[in-house]
Amino acid sequence: MRYITVRTRDGDYDIVLGRRALDDMDLAQLSEQFDMVGCIVSERVLALHEDTVQKIAARFGGKIYPMRDGEENKNYLHAERFFNLFLKEGFTRKSLLVGIGGGVVGDFSGFCAAAYMRGIAIIHIPTTLLAMVDSSIGGKVAVNIHAGKNIVGAFHQPQSVIADTRFLHSLPVSEIQNGIAETIKHALIGELRLIPILNRHTLTSIREDEVMEELIFLSASFKAAVVGQDVREAEIRAILNYGHTVGHALESWMHYKEISHGEAVAWGMKAEAEISRRMGFLSDTDAKHIHELLARYNFAEKPPAFDPAGVLEHMKFDKKNIKGSLRCVLLKKIGEPLYNIEVEASLVFEVLKNMGEQ
Numbered sequence: 380m381r382y383i384t385v386r387t388r389d390g391d392y393d394i395v396l397g398r399r400a401l402d403d404m405d406l407a408q409l410s411e412q413f414d415m416v417g418c419i420v421s422e423r424v425l426a427l428h429e430d431t432v433q434k435i436a437a438r439f440g441g442k443i444y445p446m447r448d449g450e451e452n453k454n455y456l457h458a459e460r461f462f463n464l465f466l467k468e469g470f471t472r473k474s475l476l477v478g479i480g481g482g483v484v485g486d487f488s489g490f491c492a493a494a495y496m497r498g499i500a501i502i503h504i505p506t507t508l509l510a511m512v513d514s515s516i517g518g519k520v521a522v523n524i525h526a527g528k529n530i531v532g533a534f535h536q537p538q539s540v541i542a543d544t545r546f547l548h549s550l551p552v553s554e555i556q557n558g559i560a561e562t563i564k565h566a567l568i569g570e571l572r573l574i575p576i577l578n579r580h581t582l583t584s585i586r587e588d589e590v591m592e593e594l595i596f597l598s599a600s601f602k603a604a605v606v607g608q609d610v611r612e613a614e615i616r617a618i619l620n621y622g623h624t625v626g627h628a629l630e631s632w633m634h635y636k637e638i639s640h641g642e643a644v645a646w647g648m649k650a651e652a653e654i655s656r657r658m659g660f661l662s663d664t665d666a667k668h669i670h671e672l673l674a675r676y677n678f679a680e681k682p683p684a685f686d687p688a689g690v691l692e693h694m695k696f697d698k699k700n701i702k703g704s705l706r707c708v709l710l711k712k713i714g715e716p717l718y719n720i721e722v723e724a725s726l727v728f729e730v731l732k733n734m735g736e737q
C-alpha cells in the first residue's frame with residue numbers, strides 16, 4: 380500500500396493506494412467515531428463488484444444506497460431526494476458518507492456530504508482511473524443544475540481517499556482513456572516522471588497492475604501537491620485547467636454528446652499547445668511530442684465536425700475569464716505551464732479552424 384498525504388488549510392488527509400488497499404485497512408476503525416454510515420454506491424459498480432462492495436459496507440457498518448450512474452443523475456433534485464432519505468433514516472451531523480464509484484458518484488456524494496446539515500464527513504472510494512488521479516482529490520464537489528454543469532457545489536475535503544486498483548479491472552477501455560487524458564495533462568504541466576511511463580506503454584499495456592499503480596501514484600501525488608498549495612483555486616491550481624478551456628467549450632458546443640470528456644481534453648491540450656507555439660512559448664519539438672503522446676493513447680487527430688466560431692463563443696463563458704478577456708493555461712515547454720495568460724480571440728479562432736480542417 381502507498382500513502383499520499385494531501386495537506387490543505389482545511390485539514391490533511393491520506394490517499395491510500397494499492398491493489399487490495401481495502402483489504403488491508405481497518406474500515407471499522409475509520410468509522411467508529413461516527414453514529415451512522417451510508418455508502419452511496421454506483422449501480423454499475425455494485426453490479427460488477429457486489430461481493431466486494433457488500434463487504435466494504437459491512438466493515439464500515441453502513442447501509443448501501445445505490446445511485447444511478449450518468450452525468451444527468453448528478454443533479455440538485457436528486458441530491459434533495461437523498462437529503463430527505465438521510466433525514467428519514469436518522470443521519471445526523473455526526474454521520475459519515477462513503478462514496479463508491481467514478482467521478483459522478485464522487486462529486487454527488489461529496490456534495491451531499493458538504494450540504495447535509497451544513498456538512499458531514501465523507502470518504503471517497505474512487506473506482507475509475509479519472510476519479511483516482513483527479514476528481515477524488517482536492518475537495519471540489521458539485522452537482523449540475525438545468526443552467527449548467529457543476530454550478531452548485533463546495534470545497535469539502537474528505538476524511539480519506541481509498542484507491543483500490545482492483546476496481547479498474549472491470550473498467551472499459553474508453554474510461555481508461557478518459558483517465559489517461561488527465562494523466563497526460565499532469566505530465567505536461569509538471570510531473571515529468573510520468574513521461575517515460577506514458578512513452579513506454581499503450582492503452583493495453585498500461586493496464587498492468589504495477590504500471591497502473593505507479594501511474595496513479597505519480598499522477599495523484601502531483602494533483603495533491605498542487606491543490607495543497609492552493610485549496611480554493613485562487614492561483615497555481617489554475618494550471619490543472621490546461622486543455623480544459625478549449626476542451627469544455629468543445630464538449631459544451633457538442634451538448635456533451637458525440638465526444639468523451641477525455642477526448643475533449645485531448646483536443647483541448649492540442650489546441651492550447653498550438654496557441655502556446657504560435658505565441659512563441661512552446662517549441663515545435665515539444666508540440667510534436669504532445670501530438671505523438673496523444674496519438675499513442677488512440678486520441679483521434681481531430682474532433683468531429685464543429686463550428687470554430689460557436690466553440691469560441693462557448694469559451695467566452697468560461698468561469699476563469701476575467702472581465703471578458705479570454706484566458707488559457709499555456710505551456711512554455713513540456714512540464715512548465717503558464718497560467719492566466721490572455722489570448723487573442725482571433726488566434727484561438729485560427730487554431731480551432733485549423734484543427735477542424737486538418
Ligand SMILES: NC(=O)c1ccc[n+]([C@@H]2O[C@H](COP(=O)([O-])OP(=O)(O)OC[C@H]3O[C@@H](n4cnc5c(N)ncnc54)[C@H](O)[C@@H]3O)[C@@H](O)[C@H]2O)c1
Pocket residue numbers: 421423424427448449450453480481482483484486506507508509510513514515516517518519520521529546547548549550551554557
Ligand atoms: N471534483 C473534481 O475535481 C472533478 C475533476 C474532474 C472531473 N470531475 C467530475 O467527474 C465526473 C466524471 O468522472 P468519471 O470519468 O469517473 O465518470 P463516471 O463516474 O460517469 O464513470 C464513468 C463510467 O464508468 C462506470 N464505472 C465506474 N467504475 C467502474 C468500474 N470499476 N468498472 C466498470 N465501470 C465503472 C460508471 O458506471 C460510468 O458509466 C464528471 O461529473 C466530472 O464533472 C470532478
